[in-house]
Amino acid sequence: xxxxxxxxxxxxxxxxTESGYTAPxxxxxxxxxxxxxxxxxxxxxxxxxxxxxxxxxxxxxKFASEGDQPQTGRTPNQEAQSARSRGDRPRFKPAQPKMLxxxxxxxxALQVTxxxxxYGAFMKRVKAVSILGGMPYPKQMQLLAKNPEILVATPGRLxxxxxxxxxxxxxxxxxxxDEADRMLDMGFIDDxxxxxxxxxxxxxxxxxxxxxxxxxxxMAKRITKDALIIQIASSATKHExxxxxxxxxxxxxxxxxxxxxxLRDETLDQAVVFTATKRDADTIADRLNIAGFAAAALHxxxxxxxxxxxxxxxxxxxxxxxxxxxxxxxxxxxxxxxHVVNYDLPKFPExxxxxxxxxxxxxxxxxxxxxxxxxxxxxxxxxxxxxxxxIPVEVIEGYEPKRSASTSRPNHKPGGWKPGDNRxxxxxQRTFSKPNAPRKDGSSFNKGPRTGDAGATRRPFGxx
Ligand code: ADP
Ligand code: MG
Numbered sequence: 164x165x166x167x168x169x170x171x172x173x174x175x176x177x178x179x180t181e182s183g184y185t186a187p188x189x190x191x192x193x194x195x196x197x198x199x200x201x202x203x204x205x206x207x208x209x210x211x212x213x214x215x216x217x218x219x220x221x222x223x224x225k226f227a228s229e230g231d232q233p234q235t236g237r238t239p240n241q242e243a244q245s246a247r248s249r250g251d252r253p254r255f256k257p258a259q260p261k262m263l264x265x266x267x268x269x270x271x272a273l274q275v276t277x278x279x280x281x282y283g284a285f286m287k288r289v290k291a292v293s294i295l296g297g298m299p300y301p302k303q304m305q306l307l308a309k310n311p312e313i314l315v316a317t318p319g320r321l322x323x324x325x326x327x328x329x330x331x332x333x334x335x336x337x338x339x340x341d342e343a344d345r346m347l348d349m350g351f352i353d354d355x356x357x358x359x360x361x362x363x364x365x366x367x368x369x370x371x372x373x374x375x376x377x378x379x380x381x382m383a384k385r386i387t388k389d390a391l392i393i394q395i396a397s398s399a400t401k402h403e404x405x406x407x408x409x410x411x412x413x414x415x416x417x418x419x420x421x422x423x424x425x426l427r428d429e430t431l432d433q434a435v436v437f438t439a440t441k442r443d444a445d446t447i448a449d450r451l452n453i454a455g456f457a458a459a460a461l462h463x464x465x466x467x468x469x470x471x472x473x474x475x476x477x478x479x480x481x482x483x484x485x486x487x488x489x490x491x492x493x494x495x496x497x498x499x500x501x502h503v504v505n506y507d508l509p510k511f512p513e514x515x516x517x518x519x520x521x522x523x524x525x526x527x528x529x530x531x532x533x534x535x536x537x538x539x540x541x542x543x544x545x546x547x548x549x550x551x552x553x554i555p556v557e558v559i560e561g562y563e564p565k566r567s568a569s570t571s572r573p574n575h576k577p578g579g580w581k582p583g584d585n586r587x588x589x590x591x592q593r594t595f596s597k598p599n600a601p602r603k604d605g606s607s608f609n610k611g612p613r614t615g616d617a618g619a620t621r622r623p624f625g626x627x
Contacts, residue, residue, distance in 0.1 A: 169195045171220055172227035174285040179220075182281055188213035190395045193371075195221050195290040203368045203387040208395035209402070210520030211496075215278045218339045218369050221260050223283050226312055226335070257331040259308040260314040263338050265321070265355065265361070267345040269295040269475065272315045275341065279313060288488040289313065296320040296468035304329070306598035318346065318354035325361060334360045340386075343372040344379045345493060345515065352382070357385050373513050392579045402516075402550075405523040407531045408557045409543060418506070418534050419450070422563050425532055426456055426484055427503055433477065433499040435521045439507035446479050447506065448486040458484040489514050498524050505533035512549035537566055545598060605620050 164186055166179050189194065190208040197204060198221035208214060266272045273294045275523060279291040291313035292306040295605050298320075314321075314330070321450050324330050338359065340346065346355060359368075368387045372379050375394065385389065412418040425436060436451075441462040451458035459473045459482045470491065476482040477497055483577045485492075500522045515533075522529025533554065535543055547553050558564070 164192050166220075169220075169399060170199060170224075171195070171298060172224045172286075173313050174227055175220055175223055176282045178282050178286075179205065179216075183283070184216075184493045186513045188217075188391065189219045190214055191220070193393045193395070193581070194218065195392075197391050198222070198369060199224055200366070201367050203390040204393060205380075205383045205387060205390045206369070206393040206395075208371075208372045208393070210373070210517055211524055212395060213276055214341070214371050216282060218264070218341070219275070219279050219282055220311070222337050222339075223279070223286060223289060226261065226289050234573075255304075255308070255329070257329055258310050258311070258314070259331050259334040260311060261334055261336045262313045263332070263358075264313070264315040264322075264341055265333060265339065265346065265496075266315060266341045267317065267349050267351070267360065268490060268493045269293075269297060269317060270470065270491070271342060272317055273471075274359060274494050274496060275315045279315070289508055291315060294320055294324060295467065311392075312557050313615060318351040318358060322354050322357060323620045325358070327409070335362045335366055338366050338368045338386075340364055340368075340370045342493065343370050344374055347519075348381065348511070349381055349490070352378075382564070385394055398432050399530060402519060402523065402531075404527065405519050405529040407519060407533075407552075407554045409535050409554050410532045410557060410559065410562070411566070412536060413536050413565050415564070417564070418536075421450075421534055421559070422447075422504060422506060423454060424559065424562060425502070428453070428502065428530075428531075430501060432501040433480065433482070434484050434496065434502035435492060435496065435500055435504050435508065435518075436484060437492065438486060439510070441488055444488055444491075448484075451484055451486065456484045457482055458486060461485055461487040461585070463488065465491075473490060492521060493517065496524055497521075498527060500524065501527075501529055503529065503531040505531070506545070508535065509538055512546045515546045516550060522523050537564070578621065 166176050166184070166187055169187060169192070171179075190206060190212050190540050194217040196205060198218065206214065206217065264272075264275055266275060272295055276291050276293045283289045283291070290309060290311040292309070292311040292315070293304070294303055294314055294316040297321050303324070307324065321330070325332075338357070346352075347386075368390070369424060370379075370383045370387065370390075372383070375383060375392070403624075412421055422436065425431075426436075436447065438447060441460075441464050444460040444462045447464055448458045448460035459476060461470060461473050473482065473485070474495070477495070480499060485495075486506075487495075503522045505515070509518060509602060516619055517529035519529070522531060527544070533543070543554065597598050
């Protein structure tokens, strides 16, 4: 399968070649032809599987093909310009985007815009801008005044501009909801409904989500028409290029010692450490800096400028350890991230999947370690049920927990994993692994009764 065979415009193929993309990913191969036909779709596929291009390439293709036609009509800006030249008082014309991409976070929005610039590098007349909370209004007004074809926005700020008449969706052709499940988690449902209601009935709608279960599936059905459902890989995706494991810890000081040890792994290039709270992210980043790691925190309380600087530092390799909360870490795509450490377990099982997806980007290998308190065994179980995989428990020499793992997980011994299976282990790695015995009953994890856990996937483990 090639990008040419998907029928994409020559200028897009050129950009993809320059970006080093040789073949479409699975989700791209399925979504692009249908999207070019104009179909609505609901897509769930693993993080890092190339969803951005799956919706952006067909959209750009459409605009490029329109661009090949002789242009009729004038853009609001051309009109505004000629109004000025006629000596009329310039009036602000609302932006009339052709495409809107809604994303849960600012980082993800910026990433989508950057990818769009890359994919559209050889196209004339296509401009994508991000409209984000935390960005100064005058700057946003300037961006909107350019009447961009593509708006990438977080819901809250977009609503502000809609309400003040700065955006007119009457020309909108394509609506994309990226990471829709996360937008709902973040409480954007009313904003989304409002935005959708302001767009034309005849639009094309594409929704992307980690899961199509529950609330997000219901919303997807409401806002799409005759949607093609693409489920490349469910939550069961094995993440085979990511080596996952659990280390049991007795207490906070054990956890901190373990973290320091893990971060000194010589195979580590860059790491993301996930914490449950913003305050912990700050505290741990400070502590790691004092300990000599180039660490920085990233969380939702930081200003946009500070967040961007941190992400730049991470991309440029100046920051080796990013200590982040779930919200802030969404969408981080830095190939140098070799390790993910769950200092705290995530609140939702699906966040576990997003977290570990920060490593092993673009086909590389990665390591994802969870530091787990004995009292959290149930939470581990829920994650394992969600990913339909057992996460092996490992013990590091000199860092053994006082309580053995098997007393913490009496009925829950991971099987099927041997040290030799560890595709990432390198000779001389200092950690040694002691996988638990295989399940005695020989049963597979999947055979057990699925006690309605699909519903439970939206349930937090409890506030911390
Ligand atoms: P998702 O949204 O599914 O998590 P992204 O769209 O962020 O995934 O893409 C993940 C990474 O894969 C990005 O670095 C992107 O540039 C890269 N990528 C996407 N499609 C391809 C492709 N066809 N070939 C090579 N790399 C790709
Ligand atoms: Mg994405």
